[in-house]
Amino acid sequence: MTNPLHETLDDLVTDVPRHVVPADISAITWRAGRRRRIGKRIAGSVAALAVAALAVATLPVLDELRSAPPADSNPSPGVTSYPERIGHQWWVRELPDRPGPVAGVINLYREHPRPYVPSGWLAVSPRGVLWQIPGDAHHEPTISPNGRFLGYLRGGDAPYYLHDLVTGEVLEFEDISGNWSENEEAFTYLIYDQSPSFWSPNGSRVLLPGSRWDDGGNDIVRRPLLGTDGSLTEVPHDYGSVGFAAGWAADDELAWVQPVHLDLDDQESAITGFTVSITDVSGTLLRTINLDVNADEASTRFNQWGAAMSPDGTQLLLTTESDWSDRRVFVYSLEDATVIDSAEAVDLASVCPVGWTSDGRPTVPIQLWDDDVATTAVLDGGDVRPVVRIEPGLGSYCAIWAGDALAGEARGGIFGMANAWPAWWWKEITLVVALTVGTTLLMWRRRTIRQVLS
């Protein structure tokens, strides 16, 4: 059935001119359609490439920047891996309340470390994500063997924080300060800067480097011993008798080490041995062990960073030096007072504590000052083998690790321990390449279309 309007409209379009549909319209539109198809594929590929580059560059970091979930049925969640490489990060935010167990901490300095000027400390996640630890840069933070508890001085003044990184709970010890100049009556304990702390093997207590305010001039100082249950007790420390703290021989026994010099009246003379004293936490001497040093391996200096007890309390790691070029590492068995392992460690970083992995391997910090390269190395059969590398130029020379982290899986990605600059700047390189390729393709596509249409 038709209608008048249909006939009228039909009559109107009878004379539609040919140019509305030229003879070669199929060829022209086919070519145009193909150009669009190719152009969309190129644009889609470029977009996918850019998204992939962004994802590769940022997703691992974003994944780590999320707070860890609260502690679950596992009553003692701990760290089980460590990063083989610690590199720069596009931004470093402050340590979250519950980041989960961390692998360790590293320091930062702003100027060349001769002289060393600390500017802060960063917590390191098992994948190498960095978080700023709030607080004083001069006092070493401390990390429990399972990476769960982080101890640090909030500011130059009290309080001292013991932060449970899994639950987010923070224990505050208001009686502990780091400033000599503060009102002595306001605090009970002073924490020494640039000095190591020592965790008990079961990770429940930490012995801090410090003393009571009123210990000044005394032969015996009282060092604060903090518990993860919030307890604060004291450990008497007779430096003149037992020397430096070296760690724990057992959960209730502390180890101290005193160098024995060739000339007892000359502390710069060669070190011929060490006396190891084992006490309980009340300071009662339980036993002593004498360790000998071979004459051809004798050095002259020993410092507070140079001693660490093994997790099972049967071995002692010691480092000595005579000058910047003569540093040695020893591992002694305390059961028979013999040397189990030793090595020369020319590049040992002497202002950074030595340590152990939870599975019983000694670790030492290595610093190549001229190349600004810092590593953590494992002593293994006379060799000093790097296991963690810190990016040159990051401005760090000291890493302190949770023993469980270094005993766990190494996370290095495809670059492992490589130190070439592209291995550190691969994210930026990938982004630049993706953007360059994308821009070039888009410009090529635009030029091609312009040429066809012109």
Place this chain on the structure above:
Amino acid sequence: MSDFDEFDRFVRSRSANLARTAFLLTADYQLAEDVVQEALTKLAERWPAVARHGDPEPYVRRVIYTKAIDGWRWRRRRPEVLRPDGVPWPESSDRKDDAEAIARRIVLRNALARLTPRQRAVLVLRFYEDRTEAQTADLLGCSVNTVKSQTRHALERLRTLAPELADTFGRPTQEAS
């Protein structure tokens, strides 16, 4: 047969009809030319997928309707071969019609040009392509009531703009099915 050969066969068989529809929808030959070229380019771009689902014409027509209603005015630069050097517009038709017939076509074309794109689309689909109200609503992506109201408004407007053609703009003989 290659994809291009199939595309070419389709275009040769349907392009004239598509052009007529495009002209009615746009009331302008140059716009109609652009709309048809854009629709066929889109079809060429998606030919493998469209052809796989059967007759490509519904897809092309839908593109034409959409472009016409959007008030699409962009004119692409076309190769010189398409520029109609000296081709007269239909005002100088080859048909040997009387003056009255010519005048009626001019009046109708001018009146159509003064409708809104959607009003023209509704009229073309309902009265030129003889589609039902439901089919028209589906193609234009609107409701049946909208089609009804637009049809009514369009016819009233045409009666106002071209009273001499009022007998042409009576009620449609086909209703919604």
